[in-house]
Amino acid sequence: MVKSTYPDVILIENGENLGFSKANNQAIKRAKGDYVLILNPDTVVQEDTFKTLIKFLDEHPEAAAASCKVLNADGTLQLACRRSTPTPLVVLPKILGLSALFPKSKLFAKYNLTYLDEDEVSEVDAVSGSFVMVRKSAIEEIGLFDEDFFMYGEDLDWFFRMRKAGYKIYYVPSTKIIHYKGESSRAAGYDAIGMFYKAQIQFVRKHFSKSRSVFAVMFLYFAIVARGLFSYAVKTGVALAPLIIDTFLMQLSLLLAVRIRFGSFNEVSAYFLIDGIYTVVWLFSFFLVGIYKKRRFSATYAAWGVILGFFVNTTFTFFFKQFAYSREVLIWLLLLNIIILPAWRIGIRLARKTGMVPFLGTLGKTMILKRTAIVGSAEEAKRITQKVLDRIEYGYSIEGFIDKKSPDSVLDSPTYLGNVTDIAEIVSARKITDIIFSTESYSYEEVLDIIDKVKHNKMNFKIVPKQMDFIIGKASVESIEDLSFIDIEFNIDKLYNRVIKRSLDLMISSLLLILLLPFAIISFLLFGRSIRGVDLLLQDNQVRRVYLLSKTDKIQSGILSRYPLLLHVLTGKMSIVGCELLLNPLDLKNIHYKPGLTSLAEIMSQGNRDEDEYEKYEQYYLRNQSLQLDLEIIIKALFNL
Template sequence: MKDLSVIIVNYNVSYFLEQCLLSVRRAAQKLRVEVFVVDNNSVDGSVEMVQRRFPEVILLANKENLGFSKANNQAIRQAQGKYVLLLNPDTVVEEDTFLKCFRFMEANPAAGALGVKMMDGAGKFLPESKRGLPTPWVAFSKVFGLAALFPASAVFNRYHLGHLPADEVHKIDILAGAFMFMRAEALQKVGLLDEDFFMYGEDIDLSYRIKEGGFDVYYFPETRIIHYKGESTRKTSVNYVFMFYRAMMVFAEKHFSGRQARLYSLLIRWAIYLRAALALLFRGVKQVLPLLLDGLCLVLGALLGEKVVPDPLSLEVSPMWGAYLAVWLGTAFFSGAYDQPTRLYRLVRGMLWGSILLMAFSSIVSVVGETNKKHLLVAVLVGLVGMTLWRLVWHFKTYGHWRFGEPKAKRIAVVGSDKEVKRASNLLRQAGAQEPLARLEPQHTPADLRQIREVIEIYKINELIFCGKDLAVSQIIEWMVQIHNSAVEFKILPENSAYIIGSSSKNAPGDYYALHIEVNLLNPYYRRNKAVLNSLVSALLLVLSPFLIWRINRKRQFLKNCLGNLVGVYQWVGLKATATPESKPAILSPVDKVSGRRISPAAARQMEVIYAKDYTPYADLLILSRNISNLGRSA
């Protein structure tokens, strides 16, 4: 029998998984530990990486994404450990984490599960390390912001148990799914994770059932882990809102009854509508604000032009100015003026094309006189100055310099042995990042921290890289906590890894340095062209439908697909074997390029990776032309 079974469910985060497994390997040295990795059909080489670098790991490679609960249960059913740990791949554990948790559980036979103190990638404590049961009042306080207003209140912030000290052991209600150290005996009594929860809520449900089964659930802060992503899974997305609160409703229907269940259900529905509306509003404002600012600059330019060059078609009486603004902003949009990183030439190109179109139109239809053409010229020139100025101010506020298109200058220091520092430098150079300004070789004395702080101050360091081969995770976490500074980001170079990994906060996805690979399908330019192509093809197919309909197998579905693509709900060609929850439903896939052949799942994934990397609109047109009869498929 093993002392501990560690179970990690992975989906397309090979770089995090590698670092996590390296820390698990170190932490497992003083116990009999078996490690499971359940891969949910990743396409980023995760399976190959585990097979190559961690032959001791028991690898379960699924052919589809089963979700968090089902994947964990797969491994739990095979686990031989006295204790079972569910661990997220975007975590790093200290060298003594497993041993300390094991000894605590051995000393407390009534303990059924425990969680530890979690820190984000910037060394900040994550409040979700300890949570209370989400009763209707607790959920109300969290949903409507009372918990955030009174973070230390026992009344208003019971969701994160803000009144309990973060450095003391406590009995609590709910553990975070990122780290759940559980007694196998407790799991045998209360059952495994509820597979009705695809994502979110399963940790709340299991923690609650363990307590209901007569066991204690503990918050144990005497060891720490880094959890890079914290609670961030695109919280501003509508998809996240619905998935999270739907999980809460499943929990309420399962464990509450009567008036309490009805109240909870009503509250969650309110929360869904409120958060969804806020998410849509936030996204809409974020996307529209640059257009509004540019439109305002053009209006001011037109008003100034009215003073300089009097216009017989003045702003007050001419409805044409709305069309002028639409043309300018439209050509700016399609020229990439709103894509990141900001490039001034895209804005100038968009304004130039817009002006040429307006001048050509005015010459053809004789709507605009010569004076008005001068007015247009003044409006666009003044507007362009205004648009450039607000972009400069925003860029300086964000990045601290005036150079368009250049991100905030990295001022990097690396802590590690000379050999590892050189390796970090090579990786940074290959990734096109800034070379380190300072290098520190730790002596493993209290003076190290003082020296690091002095280097940060002298060289104005804003990124600190720790070499995982030379430093204990516990030491790295301690330095992160002690140095904790909003101006400094922390990253770790794992042993023998090609990635340098880090995250600045729980609400930012973890990032990493690696060799840059351009994926066209992620480029805003190609994504915009793809969306336009979808709509144009749909409009053309609808016009030609009287002639094409006889060739289509499912005629009603074909018309539905045309309308769905026209408004952007579907896409004619997209990813299926490698689709994510954020992907739009696709009628066809790159596999249809070789229609008539049987393609293995592995080959289909490979074809989709190549399609995404080398995408052009021509690729979609080619697939569509070869599959006219299949355009009536269901998405």
């Protein structure tokens, strides 16, 4: 891409990852200008940034390097963009947590200099290596990056040598960039924590082992190791926390279930062995539905994990009568777990949304759509909207667009939400979670200014570069070009997925036939519903007469109207999740695609899509069908009832 799009750019291609220092040194040696720019690939730069820093360095000959305000993906200041050299007096408050408790204290907050005004020019010990402009003559004097540092620490070492040679380093906040911190190292697949603290030890050994006392050096070693172990412990704890919480709450559910069943806790000891089996089965069910991978805080998947585990536990007690102490206790466990285990996840998500738990990671992609606004002109908004709707896997729900002025005419789609000057109020009122910026209409400077205004709303920001069909976000670059469906492998045709899907159909249809029977009878006797026959095209392309519990001959969305169809699911002629009812899938007859009680096209369209868009949803489902996707479609269908 670089060679074809930018033929004048010198591209250095290495056969392996040489590390940050060695790779940048290759480029620095070939650079011929007065200044050298070190820039990470996971950044977005304002249009005036280069000119601003060149002008600043021209006016400050004593400066060897300068950097600008560096923002996180959510618009907050990235603390690493201005730092002090990690001496014992700087590190100790950081280790003890005093810098976080007293961020405005000159004594305790030296590590990240949080006591400085983020909008004022400051002389600092070090800036962020993700973006720094350096005077070429200073590099020739103090040398290149130290290649003993593979990743992390090389910038701190460089700046330390610059200051030791008498140069100054400046933080210049009059311009800014976005740095999607961690994406470069994450993409490379390295142990970022281990490499970071190893680099800190290298720095201390290189610069302080001879100039500082043995006690000071040993203290720094101890502090770095302790901090590294703490970071690993936090990372491991966060990864294991959902499993530990689930296990604890399952034991609490057992106590409550026994108390409800027997009126006391005296019988709890009899359940110790079976409780261990139940707990392991439920935890394993959670692993199967992906709870402990990308969906740790998904209440939906937690509920389905509970249901799946319940069926396995019920089967276990059926075949092993010696463990069937009380099926009533198992029923109570189901009811309690299906409330408690999703509930704590909902609480965490609400707390995260309000900023109360900022340490939690992303919750993973989900087909529950993200409420999205486009910032750009009417024409660009319409173009991006169409492209985004073509790529449904990204899960955007376009609520409308925001611009500097209202459109000249009313658009069918998307809706004009208001003026960009009112963006903070608009995103709050509309509960917008994602904003997509069009740089065809807005400069990077304007984009970053807008992000600055709404950074407290805990949002995700995406950028569509000028004349390009890509959305640049925190963890990925998403192509929104039109799809081609030629020679695509269908997930739904894989044997493993077919077995899992059929098992899910059997479990859910059996359960619903039993649970909904009283309601179906009441609906038939008291609410005027009757058994009506309709002609439905089944998977074998044969038209069959099926029956609905309905007031009309049309297929309605309610579960009770489709209750008789559960018999067809049970016998294998239909599926819980399949293609649209009465849709003629002649071109898909060899890929085992049954009509379903619900479908991806039905829940996503909400009655407003045309046939082309129906086809896109159907094609997406064929390619990506999985247990997780089926469960999420079912939950989404329940919300749409």
